[in-house]
Amino acid sequence: xxxxxQSPGTLSLSPGERATLSCRASQSIGSSYLAWFQQxxxxxxxxxxxxxxxxxxxxxxxxxxxxxxxDFTLTISRLEPEDFAVYYCQHYGGSPxxxxxxxxxxxx
Amino acid sequence: xxxxxxxxxxxxEAGSSVKVSCKASGGTFSSYTVSWVRQANGQGxxxxxxxxxxxxxxxxxxxxxxxxxxxxxxxxxxxxxxLSGLRSDDTAMYFCASGSNVRLDYWGQGTLVTxxx
Numbered sequence: 001x002x003x004x005x006q007s008p009g010t011l012s013l014s015p016g017e018r019a020t021l022s023c024r025a026s027q028s029i030g031s032s033y034l035a036w037f038q039q040x041x042x043x044x045x046x047x048x049x050x051x052x053x054x055x056x057x058x059x060x061x062x063x064x065x066x067x068x069x070x071d072f073t074l075t076i077s078r079l080e081p082e083d084f085a086v087y088y089c090q091h092y093g094g095s096p097x098x099x100x101x102x103x104x105x106x107x108x
Numbered sequence: 109x110x111x112x113x114x115x116x117x118x119x120x121e122a123g124s125s126v127k128v129s130c131k132a133s134g135g136t137f138s139s140y141t142v143s144w145v146r147q148a149n150g151q152g153x154x155x156x157x158x159x160x161x162x163x164x165x166x167x168x169x170x171x172x173x174x175x176x177x178x179x180x181x182x183x184x185x186x187x188x189x190x191l192s193g194l195r196s197d198d199t200a201m202y203f204c205a206s207g208s209n210v211r212l213d214y215w216g217q218g219t220l221v222t223x224x225x
Contacts (some may be wrong), residue, residue, distance in 0.1 A: 035211065037153075044203050044215035045145075045153060056213065088152055092210045096169035097143070097155040 002026055004089055006100035012108040019076040021103045023067075023089035031068035033093030039102075040085045048087075049074060081107075110135030112204055112216035122225045125192040130204030130216050137185040138162040140206045144178060144189040147218075148200040158210060159187060194223045 003026040013019055023034070031052040037045035047056045049065035052072055062077040076083055084107050089100040115129040130142065143158040157168035161180035168176055172191070180187045187204055199222050207213030 037212070044205075044218055045212070046215070047207075047211070047213050050211055050213075090153075090155075090212070092212070095155075095167060096171065097210060099153045099155070101152045 001096065002029060002091055002098055004091060004098050004100035006089060006103045008103060010104045010106060012106050013079055014108045015079050015081055017079050019079055019083070019105060021074040021087055021105070023072040023074070023100050025070045025091065028069045029091050029093055033091055034067070034072050035090045035092055036065055036074045037088045037090065038085045039088065045088060110140070110206055110214040112206060112214055114204060114216040114219045117220040117222070119222045119224060120194050122194055122196060122223055124194050125190055126194060126221050127188055127190040128202050128219045128221070130187045132185040132187070132206060138182050140208055141210050142180060142187040142204055142206045143210060143212060145203045145205055145212070146200040147203065156189070161187065196223050196225050199223045
């Protein structure tokens with residue numbers, strides 16, 4: 001069973017800075033079925049990136065995803081105040097479609 | 109744009125069952141997969157299972173295989189998730205989510221299920 005490990009657990013940055021979030025899979029998962037979600041308190045997760053690098057509808061260009069195999073990255077080029085939230089990666093290529101444990105992006 | 113509206117919060121006793129509904133509008137309900145994902149307080153999401161309404165075929169995570177049943181009513185555009193043998197650690201927010209090929213593009217607002225012992 002594939003396990004996704006996200007790092008860091010918490011990332012403290014200021015608006016305008018660049019954020020780099022990591023998601024590592026316990027075995028190779030290619031690149032087609034890796035997604036990133038943003039979740040704010042009291043809300044459902046929201047799909048931001050699918051297929052490792054494709055932005056979902058309405059997602060700003062400052063968000064980008066990359067990676068393949070076992071190592072994936074979500075990059076936010078210049079942080080806006082609304083970007084501070086928890087981010088989860090997920091592999092949706094095979095059951096049980098695991099999620100990572102999340103990275104909390106907080107304002108420094 | 110698909111919108112998913114879930115049924116309201118539930119409080120259940122340990123050992124009982126709960127059935128949560130998820131009504132879709134604004135999209136092609138039958139041809140998208142509908143997944144159920146739960147999230148305990150302060151924890152990451154956990155995929156439970158899914159159904160493809162056009163075929164009525166469901167697939168479950170092994171962890172929940174013995175206790176969960178996911179169904180769909182194409183005529184009303186509604187999916188259901190029933191979880192039996194409730195335990196205190198089943199207390200969580202339950203979400204439905206829909207998209208193509210198990211991708212979770214659209215999410216319901218969530219249904220809080222509280223299990224009292």
